[in-house]
Amino acid sequence: MSNLWSNGMKRNLWFGIGVVVVVALAIVLFVTQAKKEPGEIKIGVIAPLTGDASSAGEMAKRGINLAVEEINNEGEIRGIKLVVIYEDSKGAPKDGVSAMQKLISQYRVPAVIGGIFSSVTLAIAPISEKTKTVLLSPASSNPQISDAGDYIFRVWPSDDFEGEIMANFIIKKLGLNKVAILHSTDDYGVGIMKVFTKKFGEFGGNISIVENYHEGANDFRTQLTKIKETQPPAIYIIGHYKEIAQILKQAKELGINSQFFSVSAFEVPELLELAGDAAEGVIYVTPMYDPTSEEKIIRTFVDKFQKKYRKKPGIVEAHAYDAVKVLAYAMEKGGISGIEIKNALYQIKDYPGVTGKITFDYKGDVIKPLRIKTVKNKKFIEYKE
């Protein structure tokens, strides 16, 4: 008996010592890490790095890395090195939330660039608001993000503008008053679909059919058959480029000759490869970013990008790049805490980004002009009548 007891005692003692050592180690690690912090400013990035949507994440990553490299080469922020910590959202809201929690609790970042998809941004917005962490989305466009909170910003224009401009263009400029809609079922697709439907109705137009698809689908023939039955002169495709490319090909194979319209996510160089000649003549709305522009700031960006990646920067890359640059600018002007960055962002006026002059309104939405473009001879060009 006594033997057993003393054994138990011994075990308890060792266990106690073990706990003390682990805790001490953790404290030491924590303190040394905290001491290191002034050497660098950490910001987080939440993007889909694996899974179905990882191609969008890779695009953003290229833009972000280029911007960070530039900032650190050109005198850093207040003389402190900028470091980016990537966390994977897999394009899914729940993974985005855990990525955000990790960035805040483990790395204590004052600002996060992300998410790419509207659904992810909407899911992480409440956390960013509660922890006073600035959230700057490079590519989310859902109208709900405008009201998501004080700390939520974006450099991509809201769909409210896009849907309205497209509705206006189709009915008033082209005189087509019957449109079929094919949209993705995520927040992006539904967001634009709602704005467009409302505005198009107000302008006196008639929506012949609204069809949808899940992201990742690759057979759209049945939806297109249903659309074909209503014989619309115009079809508005809302979604992301890989599905859009597939839809355009299958529509052409089915012999649909309507005029196609699409959204700002359409302008991705890969789309032209995927869709081939089926993309010819599609009209879409896009933010002011033109990689072929002769403006100096855009030329330097495109040249640097091509030197680093041997690729042309697409629209996502450019917005991700601008997001980092404008954030760094705000940090330089305001300070490096969440509140200081937020206040500085609201004061920014006409910051010269590669995607146009950046100013934020009181909701954190960027105010940027949009324009209408089309595809001709496998090139994205300005639309002219």
Next chain:
Amino acid sequence: MSHKFENSIFLILLIYNVLWVFSCISPFQITINGIIAGSIYALIAIGFTVIYRTVGFFHFAHGIVYTAGAYLAYAVISGWLLVVGSQFLVGMWVVVIMVGIAGAGVLGVLIDRAVYYPLRKQKASNLIFLLASFGVFIFLQNLIQMIYGAQILTIRTGPVKEGHHFLGAVITDIQITILVVSIILMILLWLFIQKTKLGKAMRAVADDPVAANVVGINPERIILTSFAIGSALAGAAGILISFETNIEPTMGFSPLLKGIIACIIGGIGSIPGAVLGGFFLGLAENFGIWKISAGWKDCIAFVILIIFLLLRPSGFLGTKTEKELL
């Protein structure tokens, strides 16, 4: 037994009559879409069944063999364009299909040798096999992503043409190829299973592995053959779909699920059942979204699965009860 058989025939006739009514009241295009989708599901389901019959567990890595088939086709075509240089000859498509199918078969055998064989030696339970097959799926998917990147690739680079008009519907060359090649493969498989000695041995092992062993059939050889044939069929489905759509590393999971649903609907372990299940699922999905919104497409498949699991777990042609299934 015969009572059950009559029941099955009755059920099949009933369901296919319902489908026929649908095809009469909807545009013929929808029937075509359903048949094409169904032939891909059927190919995956048959391959899955061939493997399931001999090894008795759910080989989820089947889905990644499908993906690998598509990437093999991509690799062969880029190689062909580099070496031969000329654009898209008929000979190239034949080479692509042959190499892709063979490569997928080899991949299936490799998966079995590298992962399942050591587990069999240790007499692992079916749960372990199931988890291992998931592991293989994820490992190979990430491997493909490392080699080719996450971006979307496409084999189709030529101009997009309007398809052939056929009874009011439009069908493209690629779709005809998909249909013809999958039917040829199904017939070849049927001949193999029914006529050859190896095929008969496979049936024997599926019926009763112990008795088959007693009469001198080497089970390892049969397992290897099943993996080779089953994987070749999955690879073929992947190649055919790569002619038609874009390819990406994550493309394999959804068709795998549909293939498994087709297996269960058709009666797990039955090859004709897998064919019937595949076509039924393809048609049901497309008829379904003709009336309701297409966002429900996957939902339709799973609702059908649940109905079958509740009311008729043995499917169209299965002879096993639900207890034996698990």
